Amino acid sequence: MNPQKTIVIANQKGGLGKTTVAQNVGYCISQTGRKTLLIDLDPQQNLGKTFNVDTISSVADVLSGNSAEPVQINRTNLFILPAGPNLSVYLAKMAADIDLLFPLREYVKSLSDYSVIIIDTPPTLVGLTLAGFIAADYLLIPVSTSFYSTHGTDDLIQTYVKVKKQLNTGLNLLGFCVSMHDGRTALGNEILDGLRSQFNGKVFSSTISKTVKIEEAQAKGKSVSELYPQADVSRQYSALTKEILEVIYG
Numbered sequence: 001m002n003p004q005k006t007i008v009i010a011n012q013k014g015g016l017g018k019t020t021v022a023q024n025v026g027y028c029i030s031q032t033g034r035k036t037l038l039i040d041l042d043p044q045q046n047l048g049k050t051f052n053v054d055t056i057s058s059v060a061d062v063l064s065g066n067s068a069e070p071v072q073i074n075r076t077n078l079f080i081l082p083a084g085p086n087l088s089v090y091l092a093k094m095a096a097d098i099d100l101l102f103p104l105r106e107y108v109k110s111l112s113d114y115s116v117i118i119i120d121t122p123p124t125l126v127g128l129t130l131a132g133f134i135a136a137d138y139l140l141i142p143v144s145t146s147f148y149s150t151h152g153t154d155d156l157i158q159t160y161v162k163v164k165k166q167l168n169t170g171l172n173l174l175g176f177c178v179s180m181h182d183g184r185t186a187l188g189n190e191i192l193d194g195l196r197s198q199f200n201g202k203v204f205s206s207t208i209s210k211t212v213k214i215e216e217a218q219a220k221g222k223s224v225s226e227l228y229p230q231a232d233v234s235r236q237y238s239a240l241t242k243e244i245l246e247v248i249y250g
Contacts (some may be wrong), residue, residue: 005248006108006117007174008136012156014123016142017179019046020214022120027223028241030077034115037070040083041104041132042122043091048082052221058084062107063100063131079114087128094127101127101167105135116248125159133163138174138248143195145181145188145207174247175199177240178207206240209233 009018022038030036040047041059048054051073059081061068070079094100108117119136121129133139139160143153157173164171176199182188196203209232217227225234 004112004114004117005138006119006136007138007140007244007248008119008121008129008132009140009142010121010125010129010132010156011141011143011153012123012125012129016144017208018042018123018142019050019120020218021140021142021177021179021208022047022118023050023218024214024223024225024237025241025244026116026118027075027078027225028237029116029118029245030075031225032241032245033077035077035113036079037111037114037117038073038078038080039104039108039117039119040080041087041119041128042083043088043128044122045083045085045087047120048080050218050221051080053080053082055082058082058087059104060084060086060090063087063090063103065103068107091127094131101131101134104131105168108135125155130159130163130167133160133171134168136168136171138172140174140244141176142179143176144179145191145195173202174244175202175204177204180210181207182210183207204240204243206236206243208236208240 009022011018026036026038038047039059053071055071057068068081070081072079090100119132121132141156160173176195178192181192211233213228213231213233214224217224220227225237228234
């Protein structure tokens with residue numbers, strides 16, 4: 001059995017598909033036979049809502065020092081620990097108490113029976129997102145090929161470097177995934193070429209197209225690969241997942 005790997009998905013800009021990537025890559029990994037856990041670290045609770053999950057246990061329990069039990073998402077090998085309705089209170093608490101950045105890491109370490117853990121984070125570079133960085137082995141950064149999508153990327157990389165140096169030396173940059181790409185536009189393709197030039201070797205080859213099919217699947221509590229298994233976007237997520245697994249497992 002491969003050793004457990006934890007991936008945190010982060011970008012301080014909203015609307016770039018972090019939750020969508022967590023949901024669909026998580027599902028694709030689970031379909032390879034690997035027991036997969038999704039952790040919703042965003043107070044908006046979108047990852048849990050996407051899968052129509054309502055449980056007693058939550059990430060808020062972990063941060064408060066209590067036990068928390070992930071729930072299976074009615075699918076083989078796929079589990080989730082939702083955010084919980086009280087997670088937002090920890091945003092202010094973490095600013096005053098650095099010790100609250102570490103319980104998630106200890107919790108993740110205690111979960112020996114999962115192959116891959118994926119942590120979805122809020123659009124911020126403080127508090128909860130830092131806790132995700134500290135708990136993870138790899139950082140995956142979703143970007144789109146719209147004009148403003150990469151603004152602030154330097155701040156994100158600087159935060160990653162600081163966390164790796166001071167708080168989690170085992171955190172590695174997994175790479176950038178293009179989560180919303182319109183290959184029909186010259187601007188989109190120009191931005192994609194710029195990303196690959198700027199972050200040479202760290203942008204995954206597989207890009208995810210913009211499509212209403214993703215939202216349609218989420219509205220039904222499913223991954224896009226479940227609802228539209230033959231769609232281009234489903235094949236794209238499968239290819240992206242394969243690339244990710246090749247990096248983390250070699």
